[in-house]
Each structure stands twice: as C-alpha cells, then as structure tokens.
Amino acid sequence: MHIIETERLILRSFREGDAADLFAYLRAPTTPCFLSLKLADLAEAEIEVGRRALDEGSVAICLKQTGRVIGDLFGGGEEGEEEDTASVGWNLNPQFGGQGYAFEAARALFDHLFRAKGFRRLYAYVEDHNTPSQRLCEKLGMRREGVFVEFVSFTNDDAGNPIYENTMQYAILRREWMSGALAMEQPPGMSGVAGAGTRCG
Numbered sequence: 001m002h003i004i005e006t007e008r009l010i011l012r013s014f015r016e017g018d019a020a021d022l023f024a025y026l027r028a029p030t031t032p033c034f035l036s037l038k039l040a041d042l043a044e045a046e047i048e049v050g051r052r053a054l055d056e057g058s059v060a061i062c063l064k065q066t067g068r069v070i071g072d073l074f075g076g077g078e079e080g081e082e083e084d085t086a087s088v089g090w091n092l093n094p095q096f097g098g099q100g101y102a103f104e105a106a107r108a109l110f111d112h113l114f115r116a117k118g119f120r121r122l123y124a125y126v127e128d129h130n131t132p133s134q135r136l137c138e139k140l141g142m143r144r145e146g147v148f149v150e151f152v153s154f155t156n157d158d159a160g161n162p163i164y165e166n167t168m169q170y171a172i173l174r175r176e177w178m179s180g181a182l183a184m185e186q187p188p189g190m191s192g193v194a195g196a197g198t199r200c201g
C-alpha cells in the first residue's frame, strides 16, 4: 500500500525491523478473535512481519513522533474479499489505547479504501462483549446490521467444550461515507475513483 499520513500517525506496509513492536502486543492478544495470531517469540514475529509485508491488506500503524509500530489494521487485501466488499479490523498495542489512535488510523484507512480502492461496502465483525471495538465502529459511522448468535468459537472451556461468541456485524457503504462528516478532504486535482465498485490501485 502507499503511505498514508494523518495528524499523529503514518500508515504503511509492515517491513523488516517491525518484529519487536509487533511482538510487544501479539505475545498476548487481548481479544479471543486474535488468539490465533499469538506469537511465541521474536523469531516468530519476524516471520509474521515477512508475511504481512507481502499482504496488501495488512497495515502497520506507526506513531509519527517515535516511528514505533503501535498496532495494525486490515482491509482491502486480495485474500478473502468479495468483489467490491472488504472486511476491516484493528488491533492496538494496549499501551496506546484510549488516545484516539485507532479512530485516527481507521478513518484514514476507510477513506483510502472507499476513495482510492473503490470499495462499495466495508464491514467488521465484533464480539458482543467487545465494547471498545463497537464504540469505534459507531464513531466511524458504521451501522450495526445484526448479531449472529453463537457464530464462532475461538477458545474452549476447561472441559474442552467450545465457547461460542455472539458476533455483531457492522457496516458502512461508500455513498454513506462520502456524504458523511468523516470523509477526508481531497487534495486538489484528485477526483476519487472512476465509479462505484471499481477496484483500482
């Protein structure tokens, strides 16, 4: 992906040198849906950074002030996308939570996915107990479209039985984003995408 700059952040692809920062928060994922991303050590983190570096839909969130990777976003990669619809998500190092960084980063990513990549619809799956992520979806103007009861399981209980999650789906359409207050100001000379549903870039 090309580099996106916001007031306090740089969004860019993962690259060599990011392993320690990624390991800092993926050594102990704080939410069940990211447990499968748990990294055992720095060597595993280096392999994961290499994998992410090749994934167009994987975005490192870097703090401008320090250059440090403080979390990541996903959305708009080739894998698993359905034509003009993309699944989006976020994961911040908890040390950097509660400062508006996730919102600042996701807002810029949404604008990029709608404007430059031409996605028509973005959606996010959020567990019913994950209120910080639900708040973020709502601040981004996403609509809660439904709750899938006992949709998925990421962990087992002590007896080995799956613990099922109730999963909400949030979504927003390109036309809603473009007519809303969060769409970012366009640099002069840029006219956005050729037409809804067109994936360029």
Ligand SMILES: CC(C)(COP(=O)(O)OP(=O)(O)OC[C@H]1O[C@@H](n2cnc3c(N)ncnc32)[C@H](O)[C@@H]1OP(=O)(O)O)[C@@H](O)C(=O)NCCC(=O)NCCS
Residues within 6 Å of the ligand: 030, 031, 033, 089, 090, 091, 092, 093, 096, 097, 098, 099, 100, 101, 102, 103, 104, 125, 126, 127, 130, 132, 133, 135, 136, 139
């Ligand atoms: C979900 C997650 C990304 C939300 O992160 P966050 O830091 O709470 O989200 P935001 O960037 O929107 O920041 C919001 C908070 O920053 C505060 N804030 C402080 N300074 C701010 C600023 N300059 N601008 C905006 N908000 C600011 C807001 O008041 C708000 O506080 P509140 O939550 O108490 O109301 C984070 O909790 C996370 O990574 N969780 C683990 C992974 C996860 O669950 N991912 C989602 C799976 S569905």
